[in-house]
Amino acid sequence: MAEISVAVYPGSFDPITNGHIDLVTRTLRIFDQVVIAIARNQDKGGALFSVEERMATVRKVFEGEERVRVDSFEGLLVDYAEAQAAKVVIRGLRAVSDFEYEFQMATMNRRLKPNLETFFMMTGESSFYISSRLVKEVAGLGGDVAAFVPDVVLDQLRKKFPRS
Numbered sequence: 001m002a003e004i005s006v007a008v009y010p011g012s013f014d015p016i017t018n019g020h021i022d023l024v025t026r027t028l029r030i031f032d033q034v035v036i037a038i039a040r041n042q043d044k045g046g047a048l049f050s051v052e053e054r055m056a057t058v059r060k061v062f063e064g065e066e067r068v069r070v071d072s073f074e075g076l077l078v079d080y081a082e083a084q085a086a087k088v089v090i091r092g093l094r095a096v097s098d099f100e101y102e103f104q105m106a107t108m109n110r111r112l113k114p115n116l117e118t119f120f121m122m123t124g125e126s127s128f129y130i131s132s133r134l135v136k137e138v139a140g141l142g143g144d145v146a147a148f149v150p151d152v153v154l155d156q157l158r159k160k161f162p163r164s
């Protein structure tokens with residue numbers, strides 16, 4: 001039987017945006033399974049949504065899509081990816097400004113686990129300026145973020161920031 005190809009898509013997803021969703025949808029054209037892996041290490045205060053809230057939200061977004069798994073992880077990404085039998089980590093690249101950080105991470109991860117590859121996908125042209133950080137900032141200041149996030153996230157943001 002052919003081996004199932006698994007890609008891990010790690011990140012903070014605080015909250016998930018339409019840019020992330022676009023990336024997952026395109027990754028599913030290439031890999032059999034995508035594991036959306038929410039990093040717990042990043043959660044040392046400062047997050048708007050708890051890891052549990054984010055997991056529940058991402059599950060709602062991909063409800064019915066059996067090839068998407070939602071999980072959280074602690075510790076090194078390379079160890080987590082190995083435990084998931086993933087050969088590939090997916091990361092999105094929006095702009096040149098993302099490149100240095102992503103290049104450092106991918107290189108460090110390859111030094112740690114040479115068999116694990118990082119695949120970069122260019123963010124879709126309608127999402128290249130969207131980031132979770134900007135979505136939170138705009139929503140917090142009363143701006144309309146309906147075009148940038150799925151409805152489930154919009155509802156949550158409206159609860160957190162009644163002015164948005």
Ligand code: PNS
Binds near residue numbers: 013039041075077104
């Ligand atoms: O969406 P983000 O916040 O840019 O994601 C960053 C993330 C979670 C992919 C990165 O910080 C990570 O892999 N954290 C896990 C800990 C780890 O492996 N650190 C070494 C990275 S070289």
